[in-house]
Amino acid sequence: MGKLQVVVTGASGYVAGRILPVLRERYDLTLLDVKTANREGEEVEGIQVTDLLNRDRDTYRQYFKGADAVIHSGFTRASKPEDQYWAESDNVNMAHNVYQTSLEEDVRRVVVISSNHAADYYEQLIWSDEMEWVTPDMLPLSDNFYGWAKAAYELLGFAYAAGKIGKGKRLENVQLRIGGPRETDMSRAAATDLKRMHRGLGAYLSVRDQAQLTIKSIETEHIEDSNGVPFQIFYGVSGNTHNFWSIANARRVIGYEPEDNSQVKFAKEISEVLKKANESYPVE
Amino acid sequence: MPKPKVVLTGATGYMAGRMRSELQDRYELTMLDVKSTDPDGNAIPGIHEVDLLNRDRDQYREYFRGADAVIHSGFKGTVDSMHTDFWKEVDNVTMCFNVYQTCVEEHVRRLVMMSSNHAADYYERLIWSDRLTFATPEMIPLSDNFYGWGKISYEALGFVFATGQMNDGKKLENVQIRIGAPRESVADGITSSNLKSMHRNLGAYLSARDQVQLVVKSIETPKIEDENGIPFQIFYGISGNTHRFWTIENAGRIIGYEPEDDSAIKFADKINEVTGDAQKNYE
Numbered sequence: 146m147g148k149l150q151v152v153v154t155g156a157s158g159y160v161a162g163r164i165l166p167v168l169r170e171r172y173d174l175t176l177l178d179v180k181t182a183n184r185e186g187e188e189v190e191g192i193q194v195t196d197l198l199n200r201d202r203d204t205y206r207q208y209f210k211g212a213d214a215v216i217h218s219g220f221t222r223a224s225k226p227e228d229q230y231w232a233e234s235d236n237v238n239m240a241h242n243v244y245q246t247s248l249e250e251d252v253r254r255v256v257v258i259s260s261n262h263a264a265d266y267y268e269q270l271i272w273s274d275e276m277e278w279v280t281p282d283m284l285p286l287s288d289n290f291y292g293w294a295k296a297a298y299e300l301l302g303f304a305y306a307a308g309k310i311g312k313g314k315r316l317e318n319v320q321l322r323i324g325g326p327r328e329t330d331m332s333r334a335a336a337t338d339l340k341r342m343h344r345g346l347g348a349y350l351s352v353r354d355q356a357q358l359t360i361k362s363i364e365t366e367h368i369e370d371s372n373g374v375p376f377q378i379f380y381g382v383s384g385n386t387h388n389f390w391s392i393a394n395a396r397r398v399i400g401y402e403p404e405d406n407s408q409v410k411f412a413k414e415i416s417e418v419l420k421k422a423n424e425s426y427p428v429e
Numbered sequence: 430m431p432k433p434k435v436v437l438t439g440a441t442g443y444m445a446g447r448m449r450s451e452l453q454d455r456y457e458l459t460m461l462d463v464k465s466t467d468p469d470g471n472a473i474p475g476i477h478e479v480d481l482l483n484r485d486r487d488q489y490r491e492y493f494r495g496a497d498a499v500i501h502s503g504f505k506g507t508v509d510s511m512h513t514d515f516w517k518e519v520d521n522v523t524m525c526f527n528v529y530q531t532c533v534e535e536h537v538r539r540l541v542m543m544s545s546n547h548a549a550d551y552y553e554r555l556i557w558s559d560r561l562t563f564a565t566p567e568m569i570p571l572s573d574n575f576y577g578w579g580k581i582s583y584e585a586l587g588f589v590f591a592t593g594q595m596n597d598g599k600k601l602e603n604v605q606i607r608i609g610a611p612r613e614s615v616a617d618g619i620t621s622s623n624l625k626s627m628h629r630n631l632g633a634y635l636s637a638r639d640q641v642q643l644v645v646k647s648i649e650t651p652k653i654e655d656e657n658g659i660p661f662q663i664f665y666g667i668s669g670n671t672h673r674f675w676t677i678e679n680a681g682r683i684i685g686y687e688p689e690d691d692s693a694i695k696f697a698d699k700i701n702e703v704t705g706d707a708q709k710n711y712e
Contacts, residue, residue, distance in 0.1 A: 234522070237519070238519060241519075245515070269657075275657065285569065286588055287589060288588075288595075289594055290589065290595060293589050303571050303572075304572055304574060304575065307551060307571075308573070309573040309574055310573070
């Protein structure tokens with residue numbers, strides 16, 4: 146059997162860059178972006194330059210033709226603060242163009258790189274001890290335009306999965322709400338702010354867990370919800386003891402088995418912080 | 430006490446038309462629209478013609494200045510293209526952003542948004558196939574079409590504005606009203622061969638006076654904060670129908686909505702005809 150054909154948008158970006166070597170090995174990749182260099186200025190091999198914000202889908206349709214799956218990690222950002230809403234509105238439009246082109250070109254599945262910010266309002270409640278846990282089936286609430294756009298394009302994904310837009314043809318899609326995809330959060334941890342440390346550890350997503358989550362989101366045969374709609378929202382975090390977003394559905398639906406746990410991976414750094422906190426622990 | 434100053438957008442439209450005269454009695458009303466005639470072609474006096482899709486908010490800012498509340502019922506589109514044109518719905522979301530942002534900048538305290546039950550219309554597929562009995566505004570909003578998606582997006586944008594986070598902490602209080610079936614024709618065409626369709630129509634019914642009450646109370650109730658202190662609410666806009674399948678419990682609790690109409694009584698004659706017919710075949 147030949148390799149699956151997979152399109153990666155935003156291919157020169159940071160999140161895609163973390164798993165590009167793994168994806169290159171596993172799939173026949175088509176890489177798309179508006180630029181060919183990554184944020185360090187290094188050229189990324191094999192990028193086709195195309196602008197997915199263009200409403201004329203014929204300018205990039207060819208890259209989607211024949212693909213088995215699309216990983217959409219492309220996005221745009223505002224050049225000045227007062228334009229933030231318009232840039233986020235463009236991100237929703239870009240996701241639409243990717244969904245619609247995928248539908249038209251018979252791509253079976255789209256994996257969208259979304260963000261925990263789709264429901265980031267709940268963190269205000271969590272870190273003020275009014276709530277403990279967030280699951281993907283809660284109403285997505287955000288207090289900012291960035292998070293709003295994630296919620297808007299996730300739920301647009303549902304509309305495409307439900308099949309009415311495609312006149313019965315369903316576009317299967319998985320929304321990955323990426324947590325903290327970096328190794329550096331512990332460097333800012335301090336005994337004076339243990340909640341912040343908890344946050345960093347709970348949100349952590351390792352490179353190999355990101356790769357596993359993405360690959361299983363592409364390759365798992367059935368991703369239908371309980372009503373038969375091929376749509377899922379998964380939190381993109383490792384198997385952290387400190388998790389405060391649920392990955393139970395990712396484990397159940399696609400068999401996600403994270404290999405990393407920030408509590409073990411950063412045990413030494415954590416123990417230093419906790420020892421320090423222990424020094425000022427109230428004694429009875 | 431002087432009348433509150435209220436801006437009504439989409440003022441020549443059908444939804445606005447069902448409450449315009451009551452609002453004019455009660456408020457000092459500023460009416461905005463892109464045209465000055467109603468759907469039947471009648472001229473509506475007092476309309477300021479302005480395009481709220483313009484990203485240059487200085488074009489219409491003056492009408493919002495000094496207002497106590499805004500009722501946004503402006504929208505773009507025709508019934509024909511209602512569920513199929515994504516870019517039109519993007520424009521509708523854009524228009525809402527312009528209204529929200531102008532309200533914040535001009536210190537308008539409260540915004541009442543005409544949304545639609547279509548923000549969560551996917552659940553009706555489950556309801557009418559007996560997999561769900563009731564939908565509530567706390568459920569994740571799911572729609573299978575672009576029209577519903579547009580509602581979802583601008584309701585969620587309303588929450589962002591209610592937190593104040595994007596505007597230096599300045600909160601824009603807002604209420605999203607998911608209008609059901611705002612028409613007297615809900616019992617027309619119902620038959621004993623499709624009782625679920627009758628149930629749907631009767632459950633979704635919203636009378637004109639209940640619409641007025643819901644909008645007026647959404648404007649005038651001093652406190653609309655949710656349990657976490659965010660001044661944001663989503664209410665279903667339906668009468669007190671025995672056949673309802675969307676909850677109006679939160680509207681009763683938060684703004685004291687007490688619907689005067691119930692489609693089961695209002696359309697009793699027609700219902701009796703249909704159920705009597707159905708009874709003949711009852712085993």
